[in-house]
Each structure stands twice: as C-alpha cells, then as structure tokens.
Amino acid sequence: MSDTPINLDDLRQRIDQLDGDILRLISERANCAQQVAHVKLAQDKDAIFYRPEREAQVLRRIMSLNQGPLDSEEMARLFREIMSACLALEQPVKVAYLGPEGTFTQQAALKHFGESAVSLPMAAIDEVFREVEAGAVHYGVVPVENSTEGVVNHTLDTFMDSSIKICGEVVLRIHHHLLISETTRRDKVSRIYSHPQSFGQCRKWLDAHYPHAERVPVSSNAEAAKLVKTEWHSAAIAGDMAAKLYGLERIADKIEDRPDNSTRFLIIGNQDVPLSGEDKTSIVVAMRNQPGALHDLLEPFHRHRIDLTRIETRPSRTGVWNYVFFIDFKGHRDEPQVAAVLEEVRLRASELRVLGSYPLGVL
Numbered sequence: 523m524s525d526t527p528i529n530l531d532d533l534r535q536r537i538d539q540l541d542g543d544i545l546r547l548i549s550e551r552a553n554c555a556q557q558v559a560h561v562k563l564a565q566d567k568d569a570i571f572y573r574p575e576r577e578a579q580v581l582r583r584i585m586s587l588n589q590g591p592l593d594s595e596e597m598a599r600l601f602r603e604i605m606s607a608c609l610a611l612e613q614p615v616k617v618a619y620l621g622p623e624g625t626f627t628q629q630a631a632l633k634h635f636g637e638s639a640v641s642l643p644m645a646a647i648d649e650v651f652r653e654v655e656a657g658a659v660h661y662g663v664v665p666v667e668n669s670t671e672g673v674v675n676h677t678l679d680t681f682m683d684s685s686i687k688i689c690g691e692v693v694l695r696i697h698h699h700l701l702i703s704e705t706t707r708r709d710k711v712s713r714i715y716s717h718p719q720s721f722g723q724c725r726k727w728l729d730a731h732y733p734h735a736e737r738v739p740v741s742s743n744a745e746a747a748k749l750v751k752t753e754w755h756s757a758a759i760a761g762d763m764a765a766k767l768y769g770l771e772r773i774a775d776k777i778e779d780r781p782d783n784s785t786r787f788l789i790i791g792n793q794d795v796p797l798s799g800e801d802k803t804s805i806v807v808a809m810r811n812q813p814g815a816l817h818d819l820l821e822p823f824h825r826h827r828i829d830l831t832r833i834e835t836r837p838s839r840t841g842v843w844n845y846v847f848f849i850d851f852k853g854h855r856d857e858p859q860v861a862a863v864l865e866e867v868r869l870r871a872s873e874l875r876v877l878g879s880y881p882l883g884v885l
C-alpha cells in the first residue's frame with residue numbers, strides 16, 4: 523500500500539473515464555447486434571432473432587473470463603441485461619408466463635430473458651402453451667419441478683396435447699416469506715393463503731409456528747398476496763416480487779423447510795435450438811405394457827453412457843394403466859451418441875417424441 527492518501531476526486535475521475543469507455547463499448551456492441559439482425563433477415567425473412575444457444579455461449583464465456591471482484595453470476599447478470607437490450611433492438615421478444623404478476627415464474631422469465639423482454643401473465647399453464655402455439659407470443663415460461671415438492675404434473679400433461687418445443691430451462695432458488703398487509707392484525711392471523719406447492723415447501727415451519735391457522739390453497743402465490751391486501755386476519759406465503767408488487771410486509775423470512783429449495787422452469791417455443799456445447803434433451807416415450815419395458819427403454823442410455831437427469835411417469839390417458847415416461851438427459855439430439863440412443867429407443871417404443879434439445883441453464 524503506497525503512503526499517498528487515496529484521492530476521492532481522482533478515483534471518481536477514473537470511474538467517469540471508465541463509464542465513458544463502457545458506454546462506448548456497449549453502444550458499439552448494440553450496433554453489432556443491429557447488424558446481426560440485418561444479416562438474419564437477409565438470410566431468412568422469417569428469421570428467429572432470439573438464439574438461446576448463442577446467449578448461453580456468451581454468458582458461459584463471460585463467467586469463465588471473469589476474475590472478480592464481482593462474482594461470475596453477478597457479472598453474467600449484467601451481460602444478460604446487455605444482451606436483453608441488444609435483442610430488443612433486433613426484435614422485442616414477447617414472453618407469456620404463469621401469472622399473475624409477482625409469481626416466481628415471472629421472476630424466472632425476467633432472469634432468463636432480462637428486463638427488456640415484454641412479459642405477459644397468463645392465468646394457467648395451458649394458457650401459456652396456447653399463447654405460444656397461437657403465435658401471440660414468441661416464448662412461454664412454465665414451472666416443471668420443485669426440489670422439495672417434485673414435478674408439476676400439469677406442465678408435463680400439457681406437453682402431451684401440444685406440439686410445443688422446449689427451448690431452454692432456468693432454475694430459481696425459491697425463498698418463501700410470510701407476508702401481511704398494513705391492515706393485518708399480526709397476532710390474529712388465522713388464515714394463510716398460498717399455492718399448494720408452497721404450502722408443501724413450508725409445511726414444517728407452518729406446523730411449528732401456525733399450527734391452527736387455516737391453510738387456503740389458491741392458484742398462485744401472487745394471488746395469495748392479492749387476497750391478503752383485503753383481509754385483516756390473513757397472511758400469504760409468497761416471494762420477494764409479490765411482496766414488492768403488492769406492498770406487503772415480511773413478518774417471517776425464508777420459511778421454506780429446505781435451504782436448497784429450488785424450482786426449475788422450462789422455456790417453451792416453436793423453434794429447434796442448435797448445439798450450444800453444454801446441452802440437455804427432453805423426450806416423452808410410450809412403451810408397450812409388457813414385462814421388462816422399462817429396462818428396454820433405459821438400457822440404450824446406459825450402454826451409450828448418457829447421463830439421465832430425470833425420469834417421470836405420467837398416465838398416458840390412452841387407456842387404463844398405460845403410462846408415458848418423461849426423460850431428461852445430458853446431450854443434444856444432434857450429437858452422434860444421443861442420435862444413436864434416440865434411434866434405438868424409437869425402435870423399442872410404441873411412441874417417442876423429442877420435446878427439445880436446449881442449453882443447460884446458465885444463470
């Protein structure tokens with residue numbers, strides 16, 4: 523450490539100079555993105571501007587180059603917003619999500635697409651699918667599994683009646699708080715509103731702290747937050763966004779039973795996503811109802827050393843006790859190993875559909 527006192531004005535002058543450089547470079551980058559848009563349009567008048575594989579590569583590269591003092595996730599979030607603004611110059615991306623405003627799904631949509639995306643709340647998961655299928659929005663964001671409560675069946679079941687593809691994923695750490703409005707009598711809370719999944723994720727805490735309060739399930743945590751605004755004896759379990767949006771006070775923070783409580787969301791759309799270098803594939807498979815069917819299904823993955831990350835069974839709704847398997851695994855459908863496995867499974871299954879290959883969640 524030199525013994526010359528650090529001069530605040532000199533440091534601020536240096537910051538002003540750096541801000542000027544950053545401003546110039548971001549503007550230069552935005553100009554490049556606009557030129558990319560022109561090239562895309564020249565190649566294809568119906569060009570798809572949002573490129574999930576490229577965005578994942580940009581963010582991974584930033585995180586690998588980063589040497590602090592900001593941590594890599596923080597730096598990636600800054601570049602996420604720069605890319606979001608650049609994409610909006612090319613084409614403002616419209617995204618439907620499971621609403622209402624203030625849900626964790628909205629938080630996931632903003633985390634994945636950035637603040638420059640236009641996001642629209644939908645009342646139900648199948649409405650998000652419908653908006654994407656109808657082309658009313660470019661993409662949708664829906665919850666698919668929680669680390670405590672397991673899979674969101676409605677999302678998996680909706681895929682079975684839809685041609686929609688999976689274009690990406692985003693994982694959100696879920697922190698639940700107990701929220702009240704300014705009119706709530708905090709010592710008289712006799713009713714708690716929340717989404718059923720959130721009640722499940724905070725079960726032990728509620729049993730310990732509010733064993734006698736009525737637990738009223740509603741369609742979303744944001745809906746719960748809205749209801750609390752109108753009742754003096756109720757509270758809601760919801761996240762930070764809902765608390766901020768509906769002006770509620772947090773009387774208990776992070777009440778989820780498990781500290782690693784996370785929810786995985788899917789980005790749905792109508793495009794096939796090229797290889798990004800670190801990808802995942804999701805499929806849904808129907809097998810003939812015969813002994814050893816599950817072994818026949820999984821054996822090619824084992825032999826080709828493909829890393830399975832999830833298997834869920836759902837009723838196929840084409841007859842009693844007929845099931846389909848939703849399988850996620852590492853790798854992209856265009857990679858030889860994965861293509862070989864899919865070919866073998868296709869021969870053994872009564873039905874196979876690739877829901878999509880997409881970049882592993884980065885942020």
Ligand SMILES: O=C(O)C(=O)C[C@]1(C(=O)O)C=C[C@@H](O)C=C1
Pocket residue numbers: 555558559571572573574576577580604605606608609612
């Ligand atoms: O490289 C592209 O295809 C771009 O459009 C540029 C860019 C970026 O800002 O880096 C912007 C939007 C895309 O989703 C991916 C990347």
